[in-house]
Amino acid sequence: MTAILMVWAAAYPLAQLLPNEAFSDPFGPVYNGLNVLFTALAFGGVIITLFFQADEARIARREAVERSIYEMFQTFTSLEFQTVKDSAYRVLLTAVKDKSYAEFLASRLFVVEQQGFPSASALLVRSLDSKKKDLDGEALVGADRDDRLMLDNMLNFFNMLAQRESSGTVIKHCDFAYDWWRPVLWILAQLQLQRYQASPTIQHYCKNPLVSATLKTLDEAYGHAPLKTADDVWRYINDHPKLRDFNLDPEYKKLLPPTDM
CATH class of the missing domain: 1.20.5 (Single alpha-helices involved in coiled-coils or other helix-helix interfaces)
Known part of the structure; x- marks a missing residue:
C-alpha cells in the first residue's frame, strides 16, 4: 500500500519533467x-x-x-463401546457358523420381507453367550434382538467411518480392527445384496445404503483388493483362514461357482 501511494505521489512531478510535446495533456x-x-x-x-x-x-x-476420525477412534477403543463390539461380533460369529441364521440376519436389515428367528439356531446362539444358556422361547429371541441392535450400531459406526474417505490415510493408520471385521461383515453384506437384487418389494421400500457399499469404501481405504463380483466374495469367505477357524458353515461352499466346487 505504501509503495502504491508513493507511485501516485511521484506521478505529477514526473509528468512535469516530461516535454510538452510528449503529450497534449500531461495528466x-x-x-x-x-x-x-x-x-x-x-x-x-x-x-x-x-x-x-x-x-x-x-x-x-x-x-x-481428521479430528472427527480420531474422536471416532477414541469411541471405538473406549470401555463403554466394548459391549457393543462384543455383542455385534457374537451375532456375526453365529452367522459364520450357521448360514440359515445369516440369511435371517440379512433379512432383518430390511423393513420388509423379514424372516423369523430360526429355531434351529437356538442351541448355537445359547452356546456362544453364557448369559443366554438358560433362555428359551421369547426370552432367547429377545436377547438375540438386543445383540442385533448392537450390530446395527456397529454398522452405523463403519458407515460413518466410510464417509471420511477423503482422509483415507488417517483411517488406514487407526486400528479399527477392520481386518477382523471385514470377513464376517462381507458374509452379511453379500447376503443382503442378493436379497435386495432379488426383491422388487425391498428395492421399492428400502433406500438405506447397503452394507456392501460401506465395505467397498473401507476396502479401498485400507488397501484391500476389491471384491467385484459375488464369486469374488464367496471365494474370499470360503478361503479365509480365520473363518475356517471359526468353523464356517459348509453350506457356504454351495455358493461358490461350479468351477471352484
Whole structure:
C-alpha cells in the first residue's frame, strides 16, 4: 500500500519533467496508465486472497475430518463401546457358523420381507453367550434382538467411518480392527445384496445404503483388493483362514461357482 501511494505521489512531478510535446495533456495519459496498472494490481490481489482463503478452507475441512476420525477412534477403543463390539461380533460369529441364521440376519436389515428367528439356531446362539444358556422361547429371541441392535450400531459406526474417505490415510493408520471385521461383515453384506437384487418389494421400500457399499469404501481405504463380483466374495469367505477357524458353515461352499466346487 505504501509503495502504491508513493507511485501516485511521484506521478505529477514526473509528468512535469516530461516535454510538452510528449503529450497534449500531461495528466491524462499518466494517470490513465496508472489507473490501469493499479486496477490490475487490485484484481491480482483479490485473486491471490481468494486463492489463500480457498486453501485455508480446504486445510480446515481436512483437519475437521481428521479430528472427527480420531474422536471416532477414541469411541471405538473406549470401555463403554466394548459391549457393543462384543455383542455385534457374537451375532456375526453365529452367522459364520450357521448360514440359515445369516440369511435371517440379512433379512432383518430390511423393513420388509423379514424372516423369523430360526429355531434351529437356538442351541448355537445359547452356546456362544453364557448369559443366554438358560433362555428359551421369547426370552432367547429377545436377547438375540438386543445383540442385533448392537450390530446395527456397529454398522452405523463403519458407515460413518466410510464417509471420511477423503482422509483415507488417517483411517488406514487407526486400528479399527477392520481386518477382523471385514470377513464376517462381507458374509452379511453379500447376503443382503442378493436379497435386495432379488426383491422388487425391498428395492421399492428400502433406500438405506447397503452394507456392501460401506465395505467397498473401507476396502479401498485400507488397501484391500476389491471384491467385484459375488464369486469374488464367496471365494474370499470360503478361503479365509480365520473363518475356517471359526468353523464356517459348509453350506457356504454351495455358493461358490461350479468351477471352484
